[in-house]
Amino acid sequence: MELIKEIEAEQLKENPENFRIGDTVKVHFKIIEGQTERIQIFEGLVIAINNTGIRKTFTVRKMSYGVGVERIFPLHSPRVERTDVVRRGRVRRAKLYYIRDRVGKAAKVPELIRRKDQKKKASN
Amino acid sequence: MLGLIGRKVGMTQVFDERGVLTPVTVIKIEDNVVVAERSEEKNGYEAKLIGAIDKKSKHVTKPYGGQFGEKVTPKVVLREMRDFEVEVAVGDSFNVEILKDLSFVDVEGTSKGKGYQGVMKRHGFGGGRATHGSKFHRGLGGTGMAATPSRTFKGTKMPGRMGGVRTSVQNLRVVKIDEEKQFLMVKGAVPGPNKGVVIVKKAKKK
Secondary structure (H helix, E strand, O other): OHHHHHHHHHHOOOOOOOOOOOOEEEEEEEEEEOOEEEEEEEEEEEEEEEOOHHHOEEEEEEEEOOEEEEEEEEOOOOOEEEEEEEEOEOOOOOOOHHHHHOOHHHHOOOEOOOOHHHHHHHHO | OOEEEEEEEEEEEEEOOOOOEEEEEEEEEOOEEEEEEEOHHHHOOOEEEEEEEEOOHHHOOHHHHHOOOOOOOOEEEEEEEEOOOOOOOOOOEEOHHHHOOOOEEEEEEEOOOOEEEOHHHHHOOOOOOOOOOOOOOOOOOOOOOEOOEOOOOOOOOOOEEEOOOEEEEEEEEEEEEEOOOOEEEEEOOOOOOOOOEEEEEEOOOO
């Protein structure tokens, strides 16, 4: 088992998880088309984080022309260049699947507003 | 033939440089030692007897230990490999490096025991309808014909013990060979439980 952990540890990114459930993130996803490479940005709400280690994935949901679109990204994939947090969300659940059944304003996650001293604590 | 004795460590997954995720099985290769040689004159065929994994000295009986000679310590796993493709003498030890040019391998092992199983799981029978008044669900159906031959043929597929037999998986792609840590990774699954003994061979059909 140690051997497997070593193999997985080689591939793990350092601190890739800079977001939490309920945050709105921009995922910079590398797309390889033959010879050319480009970055595509997928912006949406993180509704789930699944598995651990090298298998860890996160699900991002967005509304695209009135249709809900969800994408699951492997957190440690080399194709996920980086993730930027656009907005922190205040949620009390680890999985936000209930969002799927909500429409309009009900499908919103309130923004997480922290006092300055709390912010300091969270970043430490 | 080219083969090595190893142990299945377990499964994981790896990303390649393009970001494609591949499921892999990690196989740790133990130090393989040539225990004896079989020759055309003496035995009627050419082969090398390969051993791996040291046996505890208190478990070695004199008759068992006797076959190893002075150069080799007693091993748990012994396996004859016909027409071995690498030049090795008795007492020589080798590891994954002899597989480094291969891109496909066959892996042989003892599959996990499944116990007494019905025909649907054991032989892939289709079974019957679950509902709509069906009285035939997971059974095997008829096993023979009528007055002639008035018996069931031997070898008819029936329920019984499943698994726990020697099986091979052919043409597994070699994802990585690590000579330093002495393991290799192959794409896909391999028979047997973790820590089970497997034999990695050069792919027969590639």
